[in-house]
Amino acid sequence: MSVLAEGATINPTEHTEVHLAGLVFNLDTIIATVIASLIVIILGLIVRAKITSGVPNRTQLAFETIAKLARDQVEDSIGVKVAPFLVPVAMSLFIFILACNWLSVLPLHWNGHPILEPPTADVNLVFALSLLLFIWWHAAGARRHGGFGKQVVHTVKGHFAPFAPLWIIEEIVHLVSLPLRLFGNIFAGGIMVSLLALLPAYVFWLPGAGWKLFDMGIGLLQAYLFMLLTIAYFKAAMELEEERH
Template sequence: MSGNTETLTSSGYIHHHLTNATVGEGFWTWNIDTLIVSSLLGLLFLGIFRMVAKKADTGVPGKLQCFVEMMIEFVDTSVKETFHGRSKLIAPLALTIFVWIFLMNFMDLIPVDFLPVSVQWVGEHVFGADPHHVYSKVVPTTDMNATFAMSLGVFVLMLYYSIAIKGVGGFVKELTLQPFNHWSMIPFNFVLETVTLIAKPISLALRLFGNLYAGELIFILIALLPWYGQWFLSVPWAIFHILIITLQAFIFMMLTIVYLSLASEDH
């Protein structure tokens, strides 16, 4: 722990690291650390891929170009094997989701005190704020607002493809005449299909949030140990967590492709 956090109790230390920097009140509260970090990581993703695309060479590619091409080929293969409709949006969307979520998850591997203490120092020495009241939550995917925002974007696309391909009548029939194709079962079908439809974005958001929040909490708990215990536990957990952050980005991408593929099927 840093000097500023040594005066905090263990519960206070955990609460401080899991509290977002906010502006506004009530419904109009904005988690500015989530917005800033996720936006910067999105710009980083776009900048790197744009730079590689502009400098792409048909000869012997560099390491960065090889890596980007491997990422694109991996995502393109996943889309071709899973998405059964026709859309030029799905592959770029899947690539954006996978890389962007991976970068946001990767922030979990930065030492838990490094960025928050840096922000505290700036708040104290530049703006004259009390460092204990300066918050910085640097993993956007541990903020439920971020995960739900992404899942709601997927949900809107699901509705769009369902209506665009099946039509309004076809979409209504899908909600009312499945799984039991009889007029007497319409109320039951509607409730069942509506719950199933709404559960998709909710589970998508909660799965990503839950896994990353738990991982961040474990890093914070390790940071409460003596320095020799921190190294003994944090290194193995960080190595294992690399699998978690990659897997969660992949799962979010694949479920997005699957949901949009189901929405694009015209029965």
Template structure:
């Protein structure tokens, strides 16, 4: 997407580093980075704030639709919501052989909508939200120096891992509730090779269980991080030539627009697919937890 012509760094390396730096509390004050890939002392304000704003938006829209439900004369938003509910219920019926837990439907629908909208932020011009936050920081709060803000929550490893670990906690909870503590332990001891290979079963089942939150989080994070990088590279098509205003620069604008439009159309499919996969895997993992056997 187009990058606004501002005082943002025009050096490609500085530009990329600036946009890949989070507004972080508990990070190194000089590098603005965490000491480890996963650092529980760090708090990413930008990811948390964007996720919260999107959650409030979802709640507000759902509340408005709920107030105006009309079976005889449904609105467009009501039709869209009903179609989404039927779509999610269809996915649940394909996984659960018996009547599903009533929590699964609302959880799956919330995950799909929330992840999709957090991914959708990536389609907003790459400089628009960071520049707005920087303007507010400098002119309203008097912040000196650069203001960092990564607008796409799912492009930060913390947000996908937070959602994945929440789903994983539910998986463990329902495994214990449905199978019982003894049945859950037996799953580690005797799956998948039977009672004669208990040590191998423990290792294999541990790997299988740990892979659940990893597959949820890393797939979403990897795709959104890559998409964010591509939009930055497209913005740099013009930004790196902005210091030499001439007729040759005009040739870069159509290329940037075409590249941004093409990638945006493709990225719509990516963000929709990633939200769908996260939702379906959540349903599948919870469905496996609700079976008496493994």
């Protein structure tokens, strides 16, 4: 896919590739992921160094707000006592994905193409992340049910008997829809920013600023939805028969 304007070319599916041992690595995605990870780690270290029981600073207040949001969602969904690990997982997911998504607002463009694109606009990252979570929530479910076989039996019982095998399709849909929802929204936002960047500088600033504010809102919403759906999938995998009723 390409768009031509004033001699510039935009190819949103193009990445800086490195070939090693027969494998292809998207170098730009790797760098952007590392930068987003460093942002999360640095913010965490700052909060830890300046944490106080008194009046919190802005960074601590932001982290406490996200922690409370994650804890409330886990408590309402499955219970913190049942899955205490899910609170830091949900919180880390939200902050990491938000950092990835918001890389798109940086004013770094060359020839109408962002120098640093959000790594969540690369399907390779979002599918890898979702596959990790997919394995994790089934492992957590198997552990709570006393084995993967018992978890499968419990899951099948939750369906109308003739349609019980459809739970396999349901799990595949969870695995595919979770990353594609995030990827599609962030990828589309990147395309719009790239198109607007083709405008002359004296014109770009107004629509560019407006779109980037909108893009930040979309990035925030998608990070929240990803966290929310992850908690819901952990609940579905870990829920016991008596808890279902």
